[in-house]
Amino acid sequence: MLHSQRVKALAACQALLAALPNQVFFPDSHDWHVASAAPQCVFEPKTTPDLSAGIKLIKEHGSLFAVRSGGHMTVPGAQSVDNGVMISMSNFHEKLLNEDNSVASIGPGQLWLGVYSWLAQHGLAVNGGRYPMVGVGGVLLGGGMGYFAGQRGWSVDDLVGWEVVLADGSIINMTTSPEDPHSDLAWALRGGHNHFGIVTRFDMRTFTASSAFGGLVVYGAAAKEPFFAALDAYMAPGGGSDDPKSAINPASTLQFVDGEWVHRYLNVYMYADADENPRALENFTNILTEQVAFGSAALHDSWVDIPNSLAAMASREDRTLFWAITFKSDRRAVDIVTHIFYAGARNELGHVEGLALTISFQPLTMPYLMASKMKGGNLMGLDPDEDSRHFAGILFPTWKLARDDNAVYEFTLKAASEIEEELRKLDLFNPYVYINDAAKGQRPFMMYAGGAHLARLQEIQGRYDPDGFIRDYLQHAFDLGSIVVPVESYHGEL
Numbered sequence: 325m326l327h328s329q330r331v332k333a334l335a336a337c338q339a340l341l342a343a344l345p346n347q348v349f350f351p352d353s354h355d356w357h358v359a360s361a362a363p364q365c366v367f368e369p370k371t372t373p374d375l376s377a378g379i380k381l382i383k384e385h386g387s388l389f390a391v392r393s394g395g396h397m398t399v400p401g402a403q404s405v406d407n408g409v410m411i412s413m414s415n416f417h418e419k420l421l422n423e424d425n426s427v428a429s430i431g432p433g434q435l436w437l438g439v440y441s442w443l444a445q446h447g448l449a450v451n452g453g454r455y456p457m458v459g460v461g462g463v464l465l466g467g468g469m470g471y472f473a474g475q476r477g478w479s480v481d482d483l484v485g486w487e488v489v490l491a492d493g494s495i496i497n498m499t500t501s502p503e504d505p506h507s508d509l510a511w512a513l514r515g516g517h518n519h520f521g522i523v524t525r526f527d528m529r530t531f532t533a534s535s536a537f538g539g540l541v542v543y544g545a546a547a548k549e550p551f552f553a554a555l556d557a558y559m560a561p562g563g564g565s566d567d568p569k570s571a572i573n574p575a576s577t578l579q580f581v582d583g584e585w586v587h588r589y590l591n592v593y594m595y596a597d598a599d600e601n602p603r604a605l606e607n608f609t610n611i612l613t614e615q616v617a618f619g620s621a622a623l624h625d626s627w628v629d630i631p632n633s634l635a636a637m638a639s640r641e642d643r644t645l646f647w648a649i650t651f652k653s654d655r656r657a658v659d660i661v662t663h664i665f666y667a668g669a670r671n672e673l674g675h676v677e678g679l680a681l682t683i684s685f686q687p688l689t690m691p692y693l694m695a696s697k698m699k700g701g702n703l704m705g706l707d708p709d710e711d712s713r714h715f716a717g718i719l720f721p722t723w724k725l726a727r728d729d730n731a732v733y734e735f736t737l738k739a740a741s742e743i744e745e746e747l748r749k750l751d752l753f754n755p756y757v758y759i760n761d762a763a764k765g766q767r768p769f770m771m772y773a774g775g776a777h778l779a780r781l782q783e784i785q786g787r788y789d790p791d792g793f794i795r796d797y798l799q800h801a802f803d804l805g806s807i808v809v810p811v812e813s814y815h816g817e818l
């Protein structure tokens with residue numbers, strides 16, 4: 325099986341090389357930059373027609389393949405594949421404004437850093453991801469949590485059009501208009517990940533943005549109580565989270581440094597206005613400066629300074645696991661998550677070299693989910709009344725060596741299930757799983773609107789991919805729960 329997949333992949337790579345020279349790279353090439361998995365070749369199409377021609381060849385040869393934009397998803401194999409073709413979208417870096425500057429067309433192969441800097445020259449912004457080194461493609465296919473969430477909702481709520489290459493190589497352009505013949509696909513693409521086609525362009529609503537207050541602040545261990553008190557106050561009704569201009573991304577970390585475990589607390593926050601001392605963030609800005617280890621918040625002429633200050637945090641040198649877990653904003657829930665994850669890791673992962681454990685508390689606020697609802701919502705199906713004042717949390721270990729991968733994964737899986745059990749006892753657990761922060765084995769699609777959207781997603785997938793080529797040959801981080809047809813059975817039938 326493995327051998328025959330390799331043979332098919334090699335044949336596909338040779339066919340791609342013959343048809344599209346200078347767009348195919350092999351492991352001995354100096355342009356080879358593949359960190360995970362071992363594809364037979366990397367196909368880097370220059371244009372949408374090239375990608376279309378390449379997809380037809382990959383299909384003809386029955387090869388496995390993967391699609392990569394920014395390459396930041398932490399699920400192993402989400403964007404690369406052993407014995408297959410890895411398609412890199414790095415040449416898709418379109419940046420174009422429409423006539424009245426209300427819509428930006430953005431290629432998936434770029435990072436948010438480039439998009440924000442370009443739009444800032446026009447006094448504009450889009451509601452993309454918070455971390456500047458993360459890719460456009462993955463964020464806009466999975467949801468997108470950004471600095472402007474309170475005013476705009478999810479990133480996908482601002483999408484109004486796409487260009488997509490389908491499983492048979494055909495190219496379609498579509499919009500969110502209900503009259504569009506592909507409006508079903510437009511719904512599925514707002515959170516449905518890579519199950520429907522390869523996106524070569526996103527059209528996203530813009531808005532004006534200039535000055536903002538904020539930055540990254542890291543606090544020492546002594547700040548634990550004021551930090552969580554500030555978080556409680558922020559999330560409470562009438563607190564800072566009710567102000568749509570505010571956004572925070574708080575986290576705690578535990579790291580083994582020089583023979584001892586060190587706790588830190590950090591927050592990336594932003595207030596989208598020229599306000600030097602925004603009331604919405606005062607609980608955080610009032611934490612005593614003696615408790616700040618490093619970093620600071622200030623009023624910036626351009627809001628883009630805030631994401632840019634995080635560029636160093638997106639290092640890919642360490643091995644990383646994200647495990648998504650959603651729970652109520654309640655101090656008891658925060659304590660349960662923190663205790664089980666950190667105490668367990670101290671006991672069980674002491675041997676893991678370079679271990680650092682982060683818990684990210686990403687707020688699902690009332691303005692955020694209301695803004696999404698006002699735009700018609702999306703397939704994630706979150707309801708402002710039920711799901712706001714929650715954290716879309718991440719259990720987020722990083723470590724140095726591949727030999728520890730299993731130990732870290734198994735520990736995190738066990739910790740997450742213990743956390744869920746304890747949270748459920750107190751009615752503090754929320755089954756929602758944010759796909760972009762989920763780990764292998766989690767089932768985000770099952771959790772969207774309690775699984776109510778799964779059948780429609782599968783039906784749409786079947787309509788746009790009747791042969792099941794994308795379903796069965798493209799690497800997915802998470803499947804849609806469809807019946808998996810063994811890859812070998814397709815030989816010669818595609």
Ligand SMILES: Cc1cc2nc3c(=O)[nH]c(=O)nc-3n(C[C@H](O)[C@H](O)[C@H](O)COP(=O)(O)OP(=O)(O)OC[C@H]3O[C@@H](n4cnc5c(N)ncnc54)[C@H](O)[C@@H]3O)c2cc1C
Pocket residue numbers: 390391392393394395396397398402403413432452453454455458459460461462463465466467468469470517518521522523524637638760761799800801
């Ligand atoms: C340091 C860090 C910070 C993060 N910060 C945020 C944040 O602020 N907000 C947020 O919402 N998320 C955030 N995330 C999560 C992020 O949204 C996901 O990791 C996302 O998948 C990254 O996109 P990418 O293009 O880099 O990913 P990739 O790994 O390239 O792709 C992810 C998945 O999408 C598919 N895909 C990518 N491009 C295409 C395409 N053009 N067509 C079809 N399928 C495609 C791939 O096949 C893959 O399965 C962060 C992640 C990290 C590691």
